[in-house]
Amino acid sequence: MNPTPSALHYPDVVSRSANSNSKQAASNYAAGLKMASLFSEHVLLYPFDVLRRQIQVNNEAVKYHLSPVSVFPVLFKISSQGPAALWKGVLTSLAYNGLVVATDNFLQDLIPVKKSKHNRTQQLRRVVRNIAVRTTAYLIVSPIYYIMLIESVQSVSASDGNLLDGIRDTLIRFVPYSSTITGGRSKMLPIWQILIPAVGLMTGRFICEKILYKIILPTLNAIQEADRYRKRKQRRTAQLSMDDDYEFEENVLLFETTYASLIARIAAGFFGQVLFYPVETIVHRLHVQGVRAIIDNTDTGVGVLPINSSIYYTDFWSCFKSIEETEGSSGLYKGIGCVLLKFSLLYGGMLLAHGVAKKFVIDNKPAIPTSPSVTTTTSTTTRPTWRHEPTTTITTESGQW
Numbered sequence: 569m570n571p572t573p574s575a576l577h578y579p580d581v582v583s584r585s586a587n588s589n590s591k592q593a594a595s596n597y598a599a600g601l602k603m604a605s606l607f608s609e610h611v612l613l614y615p616f617d618v619l620r621r622q623i624q625v626n627n628e629a630v631k632y633h634l635s636p637v638s639v640f641p642v643l644f645k646i647s648s649q650g651p652a653a654l655w656k657g658v659l660t661s662l663a664y665n666g667l668v669v670a671t672d673n674f675l676q677d678l679i680p681v682k683k684s685k686h687n688r689t690q691q692l693r694r695v696v697r698n699i700a701v702r703t704t705a706y707l708i709v710s711p712i713y714y715i716m717l718i719e720s721v722q723s724v725s726a727s728d729g730n731l732l733d734g735i736r737d738t739l740i741r742f743v744p745y746s747s748t749i750t751g752g753r754s755k756m757l758p759i760w761q762i763l764i765p766a767v768g769l770m771t772g773r774f775i776c777e778k779i780l781y782k783i784i785l786p787t788l789n790a791i792q793e794a795d796r797y798r799k800r801k802q803r804r805t806a807q808l809s810m811d812d813d814y815e816f817e818e819n820v821l822l823f824e825t826t827y828a829s830l831i832a833r834i835a836a837g838f839f840g841q842v843l844f845y846p847v848e849t850i851v852h853r854l855h856v857q858g859v860r861a862i863i864d865n866t867d868t869g870v871g872v873l874p875i876n877s878s879i880y881y882t883d884f885w886s887c888f889k890s891i892e893e894t895e896g897s898s899g900l901y902k903g904i905g906c907v908l909l910k911f912s913l914l915y916g917g918m919l920l921a922h923g924v925a926k927k928f929v930i931d932n933k934p935a936i937p938t939s940p941s942v943t944t945t946t947s948t949t950t951r952p953t954w955r956h957e958p959t960t961t962i963t964t965e966s967g968q969w
Contacts, residue, residue: 598822598823601826601830605830605834608914608917610661614661615643616639618654619646619906623906624849624853624902625853625861626866626875626902627879628876630867631866632898632899633866633902634898640909641869642867656720660716664716667712668705671705671709675701675705676698679697679701717856718855718861721861723872755857757881757883762851765850765851772844772847773840773843776844777833777839781836784831785829785832789828827918831918837911845901849901850884850900853891860874861874
């Protein structure tokens with residue numbers, strides 16, 4: 569006896585509704601994870617950048633903090649001064665990064681790429697244009713970087729704010745030296761002597777991160793594709809519908825590609841920081857030379873001390889040789905433990921967020937509601953083949969189909 573129409577169920581409609589909600593959740597996840605990554609890197613974990621810069625410019629520091637183990641005690645003691653001691657200069661840092669991106673986008677639209685018949689030539693021109701544009705953006709926004717650096721190393725317990733001093737010192741570097749203008753700060757290098765190393769550092773790190781990103785991302789995508797292929801075979805073995813499998817694969821692909829892109833960016837940023845860390849140490853020393861800055865004691869985390877003004881660096885290479893002679897080769901890597909700890913926490917946070925979101929959105933995908941009391945079959949002998957009526961196959965409690 570054929571079941572009445574009222575007893576039939578329509579799983580395709582329910583499945584599409586559930587998959588639509590799942591797709592929306594996957595889209596929200598992708599946007600949320602990107603925002604969480606940027607917020608964690610530039611705001612939440614910003615105190616590690618503050619401590620790293622203070623260690624880099626402290627040429628009298630005994631503890632180099634080459635491992636993450638020694639970073640937490642010092643950071644905890646500095647935090648007793650209040651949140652301002654850990655997040656000093658964070659607004660200027662956000663302004664600097666935002667201006668770099670905005671200037672880059674403006675110049676990208678202003679300078680089009682000349683078309684070519686050859687794809688390789690077209691790609692090469694695009695790469696050269698991108699590097700030139702980003703270098704110009706760093707050059708234009710470099711004064712903001714100097715102000716951000718001075719703000720982040722100045723101890724809050726010895727100053728009530730250093731924004732105006734940073735702006736004044738930046739303007740002083742653009743004019744010829746004079747005792748009436750510099751106020752006795754004769755050791756401050758002019759802007760053109762520190763501009764080339766600073767912009768070279770930013771551009772070199774940008775190129776390095778782009779190359780590493782292009783290498784790491786395809787590797788992660790290949791690993792994830794192999795895992796998706798294995799899961800796809802398992803789902804087909806479970807005899808899931810084609811539409812449901814397509815929607816499921818689409819959501820998983822959005823999850824995995826977003827996660828792979830963020831992890832590749834984090835890994836590229838980490839290796840870029842480590843490879844150019846000695847150059848960054850030298851650039852920061854040149855920036856703060858001659859500035860009357862009081863920094864936190866990075867050896868103990870208690871008290872403050874002035875930046876040593878007895879050492880004078882005339883240029884990039886004299887600073888490099890001075891660090892090699894007085895502090896050793898490891899002096900170029902002072903504070904690198906902050907970088908290791910920051911990116912470890914950043915990766916761990918993204919891994920945890922991805923796992924939790926995937927567990928609730930993908931793994932707990934809503935099941936198709938069915939009624940265990942009804943078993944419906946389709947007979948080709950009693951029903952015409954041209955009638956497309958929804959059919960449902962249900963497993964009963966006895967386990968029979």
